[in-house]
Amino acid sequence: MHALHKLLLFHLLTSLGRDALGSKIINGKKAPENSMQYMVSLQTSKGEHECGGFLISEDFVVTAAHCNGCKVVLGTHNLKACGIERSIVKWCKHKNYKNVGEGNDIMLLKLSQKVQLDNSVQTIQLPTSEMNIGDKENCQVAGWGKTQTNGPAVDELRVVDVSTINKQVCERRWADLPLPDNVICAGGYKTNKGFCQGDSGGPLVCNGKAVGIVSFNMGHNCNYPNFPNVYTDISKYLPWIDNVLQQKNC
Template sequence: MHPLHTCLLFHLLAYLGQNADGSEIINGELAPENSMLYMASVQDNKGHHVCGGFLIREDFVLTAAHCDDGITHVVLGTHDLKSVNDDNKISIETHYHKSLVGSGNDIMLLKLSKKVSLNGRVQTIPLPTSGMNQQDDCQVAGWGYIKTGGPAVDDLRVVDVSIINLEDCKEQWSHLGDLPANVICAGGDETGKGFCQGDSGGPLVCNGKAVGVVSFNNNYICKYPDLPNVYTDVSKYLPWINDILQGYK
């Protein structure tokens, strides 16, 4: 699929990631089995992992808008995508975009066909109540490639990342064009840590809250990224999220 097939901004199109068939958490490690129980694998009708996502209520998963390409269900309750069965596959009833992806609002809500049971394998993650603190300790996680263009992995991987000052991030990206509004920058740049294509839609987790949604990096450059990774800032969309959730009591 092409996660930026409609592009976030036309003058960035030639530079942003273009293929989300795999993912790569750069310089990360296997996520412990009892951690990140909110993680979702967003999949197509062939059972292929397309994007990440995260459970914010028993019947809603949050992910990136550019992941809307043939997706049919989510997988919850496992870090190992080889162990998927009918018990942890939940079909997608409908989905909601904030607006066209081209406007920069790279965020999507997936309404599940049923409420899932919260237990020792599946939990929700809280959303932020306000903006970011640059000193927050953060992580990003996903499934997929272990190196750019390499073999995929089935086990969830996670890496620590640091928040990058937004003005500094905009300056670093400025030679390619303006960044979309409502974003957070974390990882990438010279840190050697971050995400790659296919981790799209997964959460940037800071102090136990999902503050960002994996959106894009720079043109496949993952192993040694030269620009900061970019996430959608969840705090900027809380009224929109809450309005939709309140429609499904």
């Protein structure tokens, strides 16, 4: 039955289209200048923004496995402004990723060449060991896109404060469509703040470290509260991440 529920979750998310996934920021604010220099826009060849991501080394970006794109833009909060562009040469999806409903929604992107770290581009730290995120920790999530259900996208990076949600509470809310393993819940439940439809892959940042990756919410509805927002728990994938970074290959 558990496998059936996961299959139902997958079909529900995919039947709603790509917009069922994402991190468009609800009730957030414009990100301050000279902040979040690790944020990355994953784009199509035509320069259309597809997903968020974040820089963890001079030549690797982390995003969600369900994301698509062939290049990244760094060093700018405004997608209409000129940023630093790099093509992608390797898409390293986790080997166990099948769909968002079954988890492992994490991917590393190998850039065509290293970026120089400076005042406009910086990396963000990951957890140093496997961790269990506590209840009601204050964190942030950022992204480009819609600021309300069926609303317009935005060009400037927006950020919102969210609190982590007890895993048992989250599991009960998602009881009819059980959560995959290795996830964190934050925002989108008993609050009017969280992420919405559009681009995924952005980081959940707690205490200055990227601890989660935006994976999915429930349907097209961003009129919170309803279901907790779900992130991939980065700390559960540290050995895999380290291996990719060392080998410079998938």
